[in-house]
Amino acid sequence: MDRRHFIKNLGLAAGAAFTLPRFSIAKTRNANSRVNVAFIGTANIGEMSINGVNADGKSNMVAFCDVRRNALDSTLKKMKKNGVKIPGSASKFTDYRKMLDRVGKDIDAVCVSTPDHSHFKIALDCMQAGKHVAVQKPLTHNVWQCRELDRARKYYKLQTQMLNQGHATDAIRMLREWYDSGVAGPIREVHVMCSGPGWGNIYFKKPKEGFPLKKEKAPSYWDMWLNQSPMADYNSIYEPLSWRGFWAYGTGMLGDWFCHTGDAPVWSMDLYDPESVELIDADCSFDQKVFIPNGSTVKWTFPATDKRPACVMYWYDGNRQPITRPKDFDEGRDLPRSGMLMIGDNHTIETGPRPNISPRMSNSDFWKQFRRQMPEKTIPRVRNNDIYCEWLDAIRGDGPEASSNFGVSSRLTETALLGCLAQRFGGKIMWDSKTMSSPNRPELAAYIKEPERAGWESKAF
Numbered sequence: 001m002d003r004r005h006f007i008k009n010l011g012l013a014a015g016a017a018f019t020l021p022r023f024s025i026a027k028t029r030n031a032n033s034r035v036n037v038a039f040i041g042t043a044n045i046g047e048m049s050i051n052g053v054n055a056d057g058k059s060n061m062v063a064f065c066d067v068r069r070n071a072l073d074s075t076l077k078k079m080k081k082n083g084v085k086i087p088g089s090a091s092k093f094t095d096y097r098k099m100l101d102r103v104g105k106d107i108d109a110v111c112v113s114t115p116d117h118s119h120f121k122i123a124l125d126c127m128q129a130g131k132h133v134a135v136q137k138p139l140t141h142n143v144w145q146c147r148e149l150d151r152a153r154k155y156y157k158l159q160t161q162m163l164n165q166g167h168a169t170d171a172i173r174m175l176r177e178w179y180d181s182g183v184a185g186p187i188r189e190v191h192v193m194c195s196g197p198g199w200g201n202i203y204f205k206k207p208k209e210g211f212p213l214k215k216e217k218a219p220s221y222w223d224m225w226l227n228q229s230p231m232a233d234y235n236s237i238y239e240p241l242s243w244r245g246f247w248a249y250g251t252g253m254l255g256d257w258f259c260h261t262g263d264a265p266v267w268s269m270d271l272y273d274p275e276s277v278e279l280i281d282a283d284c285s286f287d288q289k290v291f292i293p294n295g296s297t298v299k300w301t302f303p304a305t306d307k308r309p310a311c312v313m314y315w316y317d318g319n320r321q322p323i324t325r326p327k328d329f330d331e332g333r334d335l336p337r338s339g340m341l342m343i344g345d346n347h348t349i350e351t352g353p354r355p356n357i358s359p360r361m362s363n364s365d366f367w368k369q370f371r372r373q374m375p376e377k378t379i380p381r382v383r384n385n386d387i388y389c390e391w392l393d394a395i396r397g398d399g400p401e402a403s404s405n406f407g408v409s410s411r412l413t414e415t416a417l418l419g420c421l422a423q424r425f426g427g428k429i430m431w432d433s434k435t436m437s438s439p440n441r442p443e444l445a446a447y448i449k450e451p452e453r454a455g456w457e458s459k460a461f
């Protein structure tokens, strides 16, 4: 279904789609309203979205969509068994465009939990149909899409949220308060580590027979699953879940985890718009441009701002350890292979793989003293520390704009995706944020804004 047909089916004149009065379809809500939520992508992490909306306690689940109807049915069966009340009236679809077309009038908000490459168009189609959206991390598959979704947020004035759950916690606010207090001193180095990819787990699988992959009979939903991506031969290694290892659809370990592990330093220190991003080294089993590395080290260089000195940030995957040992790090303690270090001139701030996992000062003696008198709370907290509650409260008009709204999360995702570009294409990539281009690597333009398959094109407005 092309965009014109889609808009027409939504009951809007095709031409009017481009001159719609701003936000005309979004409903005005008040604090007592229940929000009618639909779900696109229901298996695996989609289950977390259903549980999240259920836990809010003030929303209705009105529609579900998954390209794999059997996966949708088994998720709902599992949910009911776990005591989640799924109304019998909730409708079920395998094509989200038909869902918006047929029951869109009953939907206020949509949770998008599909693979990385289809976040952008699905989210944008929902926004253009006037729906508030919450999208899994990383927000998009390329940098242009990040900026486009933020333009859509501003234009349609809808409530948006990226579902990096650590961002709604007290812990990330506390970490930012520590940073703002200046206790660490100027921070010039940040290290973000992730021990995966764990080959052979459900998320990451290496093609046993190598490349090219054997062509298998495609399921009926392959076209829908591919979304904007170019038509490609099917192989069952791609989906569900293990698309993550293929750059065409996923974003590897960095795309999977940076929006959790790197969230606190990026948000606290405004680590956006690097002047360069560089692959220091990588260990690859296959063509690096097609399949993610077994392990890598990536470096971003951020120029000084009026709030902080110049700073470098490193990413490590494949069980690597930071190349710097902070001078205040406990003697004899192993440097972490998973987590985050913000190394200040005076002290180092540390967390596990999410901001809310073991936040601390690295030096144990200082930590004992520091935790007795923490910096003052200055940043408002979120109901239940919960990313879904925050978004749904914002929709009801019962809270501020959600904290991982697309204005914030598109910036975090952009930093992550620049790291992915370095992992995939190697070398040093100079970055000009204003023109969204690389002055020394112009050939990367096709990956900064990827081509969209004919009939699946999309832009904010």
Ligand SMILES: NC(=O)c1ccc[n+]([C@@H]2O[C@H](COP(=O)([O-])OP(=O)(O)OC[C@H]3O[C@@H](n4cnc5c(N)ncnc54)[C@H](O)[C@@H]3O)[C@@H](O)[C@H]2O)c1
Residues within 6 Å of the ligand: 040, 041, 042, 043, 044, 045, 046, 065, 066, 067, 068, 071, 094, 096, 113, 114, 115, 116, 118, 136, 137, 138, 163, 164, 165, 224, 225, 227, 239, 240, 241, 242, 256
């Ligand atoms: N927040 C977190 O901690 C967290 C954890 C895991 C995954 N994720 C993110 O969630 C997203 C989904 O990951 P997953 O592991 O559940 O992947 P998955 O391959 O299991 O996909 C989820 C579901 O989406 C369905 N789907 C795929 N394309 C669709 C489409 N066009 N329309 C409707 N349904 C479609 C699939 O059939 C599947 O049931 C990814 O972006 C991933 O990065 C977030």
